Amino acid sequence: MSPSRLFSLIQYPLPHHLLSRLVGRLAECRLPWLKNALIHAFIKRFEVDMSQAQEPDPSAYPTFNAFFTRALKADARPLGDGVLCPADGTLSQFGAIEAGLLLQAKGHRYAMADLLGGDTVAARRYLGGSFATVYLSPRDYHRVHMPLAGTLTEMVYVPGRLFSVNAATTAHVPNLFARNERLVCHFDTEQGPMVMVLVGAMIVAAIETVWAGQVTPLSGQVQRTRFDRPIHLERGAEMGRFKLGSTVVMGFAEPVDFADMPLGGMVSMGQTLGHLATLRQGRRGQAPSGEDGIPLGMHR
Known part of the structure; x- marks a missing residue:
């Protein structure tokens, strides 16, 4: 073994x-x-x-x-163009969301609906879109920033376990990011829906956001918070932080071209992850006729 x-x-x-x-x-x-x-x-x-x-x-x-969770000097992380990296760390996976599934590691895929706390309606928004997963490096900056400018519409706390999220565990624990405690943050952007999922992990004592302060630890059941008053965050603005490190999974309704990004490479907050493809008329938010596109048996 x-x-x-x-x-x-x-x-x-x-x-x-x-x-x-x-x-x-x-x-x-x-x-x-x-x-x-x-x-x-x-x-x-x-x-x-x-x-x-x-x-x-x-x-x-x-x-x-x-x-x-220390702050950095103002010029420490210059912003690139396109879709920005939200944090310092390792770009562990990225690519297309195929049939409602994201790649966790070689041999392991998991459903977007499960990641979002069983929300199949929200998961449909990302059919044909893209995702990226950043594992925050212990040595670097531990605040999480916006890849695109967006308006927060809903925050969802999803209870779960707290497995480690390092490479060894992601390779062997199925549905890891959909098992762990996490905070799902839904945004509307000019480029369509975007979701930021802050995943808890072993010895991660809390997750904070700039609009609600410390949110985890909680317990029990899924808790949803809707925001009637718009909370708008500019591209590159801080949106949250981990008290001890973990992982961020991003979902984009539109395809993202990650052409120049090395899988498993080190990334820094603010650098360019990729560029959004041209918006396709009428695609955003529509489910395929007759089914939601999420494979059966993949929901909780």
Whole structure:
């Protein structure tokens, strides 16, 4: 048995939420000697470049979480053109949404409807569109930004497990992103619907948004929040952050050309991921006649 397979199997019986909450308390500790020890150990382990930070002194942060979600200098992440990368990390997968399915890893696909908390109506908007998945790198910037300008229409909290989302786990745990706790954020853009899914993971203590503050951890059932007053975010604007790192899955109703992007390559917030194809008249939001295009057996 491979080490990555063994690592994924070990995670199944673990108390994911309990471990994450304990780590979250530690990350919010304000004892100077402890939080400084954690911060300096992290910087050394992951070779963090503090020269890009708005506050370059590690000891100036009141908690480990404040350090982890640190702001950068204004010119640290220039914006490219087209569809922007939302965060620093690894571009783990990208491509077309085929028959309502997204690629998780070689041999593993999962349904857009499952990712969106069982919402088959919302999933239809993305038939024939594109997706991209960014795994946030521990060493880099941990705020999440808008790939396109958009107006928030709905936020959906979906409860779930908290498996690790690293490469070893994505290769061996089926439907990983549709199993984990996540926050689904629906936007209207000039280029059609866009969804940003912030996926929780092992030891990710919380997910925050700029419009609602800290949203997770929650528990129980799917919780939907509609926004009657428009919340508009410009392209490149911050939309959320992870307290400890995780993954962002983006869905676009229109096809995106990712021609120059290396699969598995390192990416930075603000760089160009690709360019949207020409809008096709009448396609957006229409389901194929007689069925929704989502394979049977793939919904929860």
